[in-house]
Amino acid sequence: QVQLVESGGGLVKPGGSLRLSCGASRSRFGDYYISWIRQVPGKGLEWLAFITTDGATTHYSDSVKGRFTVSRDNARNTVFLQMDSLTVGDTAIYYCTSGEGDGSIDYWGRGTLVTVSS
Amino acid sequence: IVMTQSPVTLSVSPGERASLSCRASQRVDTNLAWYQQKPGQAPRLLIYAASTRAPGIPGRFSGSGSGTDFTLTISSLQAEDAGIYYCHQYKDWPRETFGQGTKVEI
Numbered sequence: 001q002v003q004l005v006e007s008g009g010g011l012v013k014p015g016g017s018l019r020l021s022c023g024a025s026r027s028r029f030g031d032y033y034i035s036w037i038r039q040v041p042g043k044g045l046e047w048l049a050f051i052t053t054d055g056a057t058t059h060y061s062d063s064v065k066g067r068f069t070v071s072r073d074n075a076r077n078t079v080f081l082q083m084d085s086l087t088v089g090d091t092a093i094y095y096c097t098s099g100e101g102d103g104s105i106d107y108w109g110r111g112t113l114v115t116v117s118s
Numbered sequence: 119i120v121m122t123q124s125p126v127t128l129s130v131s132p133g134e135r136a137s138l139s140c141r142a143s144q145r146v147d148t149n150l151a152w153y154q155q156k157p158g159q160a161p162r163l164l165i166y167a168a169s170t171r172a173p174g175i176p177g178r179f180s181g182s183g184s185g186t187d188f189t190l191t192i193s194s195l196q197a198e199d200a201g202i203y204y205c206h207q208y209k210d211w212p213r214e215t216f217g218q219g220t221k222v223e224i
Contacts, residue, residue, distance in 0.1 A: 033212075035212055035214075044204070044216055044217070044218045045161070045204060045206075045216040046216070047212070047213065047214050047215065047216075059212050059213065061213070095160055102166060102167065102208075103149055103151075103208030103211040103212075103214065104151035104163055104166035104167070104172075104206070104208060105151070105153070105161070105163060105206070106163055106172070108160035108161060108162075109160065110159075110160055111160055
């Protein structure tokens with residue numbers, strides 16, 4: 001099992017940047033792929049980005065490709081989501097997630113709220 | 119792959135059976151999961167591989183289906199089962215998609 005904790009959310013102006021972090025509780029953090037999923041408050045879930053266990057491969061949804069970058073530092077048990085060129089539409093709760101390998105999401109962080117507003 | 123859930127809202131009395139539907143726009147085989155979300159909380163995995171209960175999930179939750187049509191059944195609804203339920207396809211993993219959710223009211 002792994003416990004995930006997001007941080008770095010907050011209020012940012014349109015066009016601004018923010019970097020989210022996802023920390024993990026266990027030493028085998030490097031065994032887990034990580035996906036970022038967001039949820040507009042009161043709305044549904046949207047997959048955004050994925051990074052493999054070694055950080056060598058990443059994937060992005062069309063809605064964030066070219067604006068968001070996911071990376072990881074396994075020595076620090078941390079995954080990052082660099083978010084640039086933010087718009088009001090990026091306002092959401094951002095979750096860090098992982099699983100045991102079949103594709104379903106076994107582990108969710110508690111989420112961090114990102115608000116993009118002038 | 120677009121996931122469509124029905125109904126949008128389901129009102130059920132305690133002890134009654136609840137059936138939630140999820141339809142995929144393309145075949146996802148059994149690469150389908152169900153999650154429960156309560157206010158202020160992250161979603162929780164209930165069912166994976168269309169019909170396998172996740173560890174610690176009560177037996178009243180069951181999943182069925184394959185291909186494009188899936189059902190989550192709660193056999194005898196309890197007060198604590200109120201929440202929003204999402205289906206999730208991971209056939210296209212990691213480019214997974216979710217249904218819009220069904221709100222279960224007790």
